[in-house]
Amino acid sequence: xxxxxxxxxxxxxxxxxxxxxxxxxxxxxxxxxxxxxxxxxxxxxxxxxxxxxxxxxxxxxxxxxxxxxxxxxxxxxxxxxxxxxxxxxxxxxxxxxxxxxxxxxxxxxxxxxxxxxxxxxxxxxxxxxxxxxxxxxxxxxxxxxxxxxxxxxxxxxxxxxxxxxxxxxxxxxxxxxxxxxxxxxxxxxxxxxxxxxxxxxxxxxxxxxxxxxxxxxxxxxxxxx
Ligand SMILES: NC(=O)c1ccc[n+]([C@@H]2O[C@H](COP(=O)([O-])OP(=O)(O)OC[C@H]3O[C@@H](n4cnc5c(N)ncnc54)[C@H](OP(=O)(O)O)[C@@H]3O)[C@@H](O)[C@H]2O)c1
Numbered sequence: 001x002x003x004x005x006x007x008x009x010x011x012x013x014x015x016x017x018x019x020x021x022x023x024x025x026x027x028x029x030x031x032x033x034x035x036x037x038x039x040x041x042x043x044x045x046x047x048x049x050x051x052x053x054x055x056x057x058x059x060x061x062x063x064x065x066x067x068x069x070x071x072x073x074x075x076x077x078x079x080x081x082x083x084x085x086x087x088x089x090x091x092x093x094x095x096x097x098x099x100x101x102x103x104x105x106x107x108x109x110x111x112x113x114x115x116x117x118x119x120x121x122x123x124x125x126x127x128x129x130x131x132x133x134x135x136x137x138x139x140x141x142x143x144x145x146x147x148x149x150x151x152x153x154x155x156x157x158x159x160x161x162x163x164x165x166x167x168x169x170x171x172x173x174x175x176x177x178x179x180x181x182x183x184x185x186x187x188x189x190x191x192x193x194x195x196x197x198x199x200x201x202x203x204x205x206x207x208x209x210x211x212x213x214x215x216x217x218x219x220x221x222x223x224x225x
Contacts (some may be wrong), residue, residue: 005029006030006163009081009082010033010042011045012185019043029049030050085149088147108160122172131206162225184198201218
């Protein structure tokens with residue numbers, strides 16, 4: 001069945017590839033990006049619809065969700081992909097807390113506010129899903145002092161995943177996934193995975209008929225929080 005899907009940060013990297021794979025499977029994808037030019041171009045290339053959305057800006061989120069409600073009015077899957085990593089070289093003790101705040105604003109408040117604004121629409125779907133693109137760097141058992149902003153933001157996104165699922169899980173499955181180390185602007189050229197592999201588990205979580213909820217995945221297998 002054709003699903004209505006929103007992907008954030010869809011103009012490049014893993015988000016763009018997730019959009020491409022979902023369109024290729026026949027789904028109705030709204031690719032969102034903060035840059036209208038880059039977003040339009042990527043959407044045209046992959047065959048998705050485009051809507052502008054800066055996930056770090058609450059007014060942008062409200063404008064986007066109002067427009068989406070009016071123009072599309074139905075949603076099966078929300079994929080919270082957009083994120084930043086700005087703390088290379090930082091550790092917990094020397095962390096620039098303005099960078100931590102900016103990272104949490106984008107990587108946690110963005111997905112959180114979208115979940116708040118879109119969950120009523122998702123609850124009307126027969127098979128509603130929220131997929132939070134997280135990272136093994138936010139797994140509690142692997143936490144270390146480097147990348148403090150990014151790690152804290154992904155640990156918080158994981159917590160948000162569990163909490164949101166506990167609230168809406170009877171109608172909307174909420175899961176987090178780690179794409180592995182992927183060759184993108186964020187992952188860098190030394191990463192061993194291509195974007196096709198990085199997108200795979202998010203696409204599976206969006207489209208597989210039966211999936212668990214409130215879990216953390218990599219390579220379609222559950223991993224530890
Ligand atoms: N690559 C990896 O190895 C890796 C590993 C683990 C997890 N992840 C996660 O996978 C996801 C995708 O990462 P990636 O490697 O594809 O990163 P990327 O190449 O840096 O792309 C990030 C995307 O997020 C968008 N974005 C950033 N801030 C935004 C905002 N305020 N509003 C809207 N869009 C915004 C960017 O848009 P602009 O072009 O406008 O900046 C871009 O489209 C992220 O959640 C990341 O944390 C990646």
